[in-house]
Amino acid sequence: MNSKLSLEKDKIKIVLLEGIHENAVKMFKEAGYSNVDHYPAALDADELKSVVSDAHFLGIRSRTKLTEEVIEAASKLTSIGCFCIGTNQVDLTAAAMRGIPVFNAPYSNTRSVAELVLGQIIMLLRGVPQRSAAAHKGGWLKNAKGSYEARGKTLGIIGYGHIGSQLSVLAESLGMNVIYFDVINKLAMGNASACSSMDELLAKSDVVSLHVPANDQTKNMITAAEIAKMKQGAHLINAARGNVIVIDDLAAALESGHLAGAALDVFPVEPAGKDEEFESPLRGMDNVILTPHIGGSTQEAQENIGIEVADKLITYSDNGSTLGAVNFPEVSLPVKDRTHTRFLHIHRNVPGVLLKINDVFASRGINISGQYLRSEGGVGYVVVEVDEEIKPGAGVRKELAAIEGTLRVRFLF
Ligand SMILES: NC(=O)c1ccc[n+]([C@@H]2O[C@H](COP(=O)([O-])OP(=O)(O)OC[C@H]3O[C@@H](n4cnc5c(N)ncnc54)[C@H](O)[C@@H]3O)[C@@H](O)[C@H]2O)c1
Numbered sequence: 001m002n003s004k005l006s007l008e009k010d011k012i013k014i015v016l017l018e019g020i021h022e023n024a025v026k027m028f029k030e031a032g033y034s035n036v037d038h039y040p041a042a043l044d045a046d047e048l049k050s051v052v053s054d055a056h057f058l059g060i061r062s063r064t065k066l067t068e069e070v071i072e073a074a075s076k077l078t079s080i081g082c083f084c085i086g087t088n089q090v091d092l093t094a095a096a097m098r099g100i101p102v103f104n105a106p107y108s109n110t111r112s113v114a115e116l117v118l119g120q121i122i123m124l125l126r127g128v129p130q131r132s133a134a135a136h137k138g139g140w141l142k143n144a145k146g147s148y149e150a151r152g153k154t155l156g157i158i159g160y161g162h163i164g165s166q167l168s169v170l171a172e173s174l175g176m177n178v179i180y181f182d183v184i185n186k187l188a189m190g191n192a193s194a195c196s197s198m199d200e201l202l203a204k205s206d207v208v209s210l211h212v213p214a215n216d217q218t219k220n221m222i223t224a225a226e227i228a229k230m231k232q233g234a235h236l237i238n239a240a241r242g243n244v245i246v247i248d249d250l251a252a253a254l255e256s257g258h259l260a261g262a263a264l265d266v267f268p269v270e271p272a273g274k275d276e277e278f279e280s281p282l283r284g285m286d287n288v289i290l291t292p293h294i295g296g297s298t299q300e301a302q303e304n305i306g307i308e309v310a311d312k313l314i315t316y317s318d319n320g321s322t323l324g325a326v327n328f329p330e331v332s333l334p335v336k337d338r339t340h341t342r343f344l345h346i347h348r349n350v351p352g353v354l355l356k357i358n359d360v361f362a363s364r365g366i367n368i369s370g371q372y373l374r375s376e377g378g379v380g381y382v383v384v385e386v387d388e389e390i391k392p393g394a395g396v397r398k399e400l401a402a403i404e405g406t407l408r409v410r411f412l413f
């Protein structure tokens with residue numbers, strides 16, 4: 001049964017940026033959210049601040065940087081959906097400390113990335129990029145020099161998560177030997193084997209592919225020192241995040257011939273839009289495949305992501321469930337019954353808040369029929385369900401909001 005929210009659904013403003021798939025718009029409309037603004041691209045900083053100023057839900061992809069300043073400007077923001085895997089473009093702590101859960105799509109584009117990398121492995125091993133570049137200029141490099149089959153070569157995967165492990169299976173089907181390194185113990189797929197250190201992997205691999213998240217440990221993880229440990233004539237692929245590799249060091253290794261080729265889908269600095277020029281020291285190197293961050297840009301991935309993330313935002317809006325939130329206590333709630341009123345109280349994780357919440361209900365003689373509590377990091381999330389309909393204006397919300405440490409109160413009636 002469809003519950004009502006503290007705000008009528010048609011007054012809830014949803015902003016979707018960066019050409020998020022139409023499926024998301026459809027999902028919102030079908031769920032009764034008619035006020036959806038859909039932008040085909042990312043916005044510049046000033047436009048972004050203006051557009052988010054009255055938005056309740058915001059959908060972005062990897063280009064939109066949601067800094068603390070932008071989040072602060074979005075005073076009505078209830079939740080953020082990253083319609084992609086990465087959430088490093090969002091200041092997750094700033095969002096959490098304003099009671100804003102952030103959701104993403106952790107699986108939907110992983111196959112697309114793995115397939116792109118598989119293609120790049122074959123292209124690099126065959127020396128296709130330089131032969132294609134020569135042919136475009138009227139050249140004809142018909143020879144076998146530096147061209148190899150993938151069969152029997154060793155692929156080293158750094159980061160054996162959703163993408164790395166799928167790539168592992170695909171590469172083995174080509175007859176490659178797969179080795180991997182991850183900071184946590186991961187079950188090997190097929191005949192792949194784990195390396196005990198990244199150095200071991202670098203020294204053994206003909207092709208190294210990076211599939212780690214962006215964080216403090218992975219920033220500048222591949223410098224001249226790591227590249228020097230790779231085999232002479234090896235190839236490097238990065239479809240993870242741009243700042244994992246020190247790009248000037250990679251350019252130097254390609255120039256010196258220590259590396260035979262590279263494929264890059266992500267860069268330390270990426271153009272904000274199609275009108276901005278792409279700058280990179282790798283431009284003009286014929287043995288390098290450069291793609292404009294399209295690892296997850298397939299019809300299949302975008303269709304699925306549109307549905308997956310819109311569903312998470314709608315479920316949070318309708319129900320208060322935060323399952324899958326990346327910066328927030330996760331609470332999985334049953335669908336709300338219309339005979340109940342559900343209060344969602346988000347607060348700083350300090351002692352005594354629960355007692356004060358319960359006092360608000362006890363002092364009014366309101367019986368609590370269900371309660372859910374989770375805390376994570378600096379944030380606590382309490383959901384209180386009462387088996388009577390409490391209309392807005394009864395004062396409960398105001399009293400809950402007045403509790404010290406409160407970050408946000410919503411209620412579903
Ligand atoms: N190019 C694109 O369009 C595109 C698309 C999707 C994802 N990505 C990027 O790919 C990354 C990986 O995606 P995923 O779905 O496989 O993520 P995942 O979380 O499933 O896997 C990441 C793996 O890296 C491991 N890891 C973390 N730090 C490490 C370190 N220092 N050394 C070795 N391993 C480490 C983790 O333990 C985990 O197993 C994402 O974080 C995202 O940035 C890019």
Ligand SMILES: O=C(O)[C@H](O)COP(=O)(O)O
Binds near residue numbers: 062085293294295297
């Ligand atoms: O994090 C991701 O999923 C990838 O980087 C893809 O991001 P995009 O949807 O902005 O292309």
